[in-house]
Amino acid sequence: MLFSEYERFQYARSPLVEVICQLRFPTIQAIEAEAPEAFRAAVREDFPNYTARKEQVPPKVTAGEGGKPKVEPQPPVTNHTFLSEDNRWKLNMTKDFIAVSTLRYTRWEDFAHHLDKVLAKFIQIYHPTAFSRTGLRYVNAISRRALGLTDLLWDDLIRSPYIGILGEPDVDEKLVSKSALNTDIRLEEGVRLKIHAGPGLINGGKQDPEPKFILDGDVALSASIPADQVPAVLEKLHRYSVRFFHGAIMPELHEAMGPTPIEE
Template identity: 50%
Template structure:
């Protein structure tokens, strides 16, 4: 079953590694051209650290269909980063999006509360016309060793839809070199999900040794498209979170739920 009606449950050992919310809007050029001093002042108590980077923008092709099409290099995009004291929460602002991410996800209510003030201040200061895309992404990393499940086969822990070849009874896991599952699906008339799932070994940082344990990665990228009114963005995120709950609960088995320790 892809979507589960299992009641929403908080887990003491939840596998959420990183959670990211991104809201995209029609370009506001003043963000790129002027440092967001007023915005920083409004959120500085919660995000006191600041960094700024310049990122190359894709070139623009003009005159297509004519005799002399031209490739024009666009102005770099400025990415402003506001970071919490413990470095676990990060807020990004560019001319096209605002995003909040965390490496310490304890539950939806805390995450939504952390987003509430920065999003309200952004809307107050910059007055975006609407949001083109409201996105919510959960990167889950399931470690059998951490959960006391070392040696348990993945079919006992993960639903068949996410296992690919690993779900077949005549397949030895050690013989499977790659069994990633990737798909996209509609969730309702305005929401969709892009899912990546499969086992893998991770690196904590570039140029460091791989983690020897094979973990299961469940990466759920949910989004709402169209022209989402600013005053409806919070409700849109609540809708995406509800869909994410149904997807996650549909991906795990009762054995994995028990190991994650329902609270």
């Protein structure tokens, strides 16, 4: 079963390359109008490096005269970026969202602790009325070389719903230049899961030419959530992320990553 409950594990050779949590909220113009000095001071211990840049946003399309689409250019938005000393943790904030991401994920409890600290300071300073979308994204890049599995095919490591044509016995995966699955599925309790799965190169293969198998799961709840309910929603999204990953991998891959059960 793809989305059944699974035991949690911590992997000695984890394929995770990035974990991102983004929360959207009704526009807070103060974030755009002035430098976030109070917030910057509040997070400086964990995110000492700060930059801000203007980013162009897509135009807004509305109904014009006669029902014809009308394209309305939008003003640029300031993206405030805060980085940890080692550049492995990043915090982004605009007038519409706040996001925390890491390139050094260990386990959910550690990530949630970092996130809780940031959100507590954000809520204290900016007082959002609620959060309109809560999202959690896990990006995995599975390397057969790093796991000592170069003698196996993706068909041996990834379950068939995620590998498409690569699972056919008369298809030589070395001859397939591109094969990807993109799915948007509604799960229980209003949660949606966007999946991207398939072989790919990290950063275009400039530094590493080995094709990795990308398992990218973005699970989100689009609903008005009061600030005090966000931790419970994130716990729910994390459980769905665990289901997605374990439902996608074969036992051979699970064992090769060096699993250790996590006690709840």
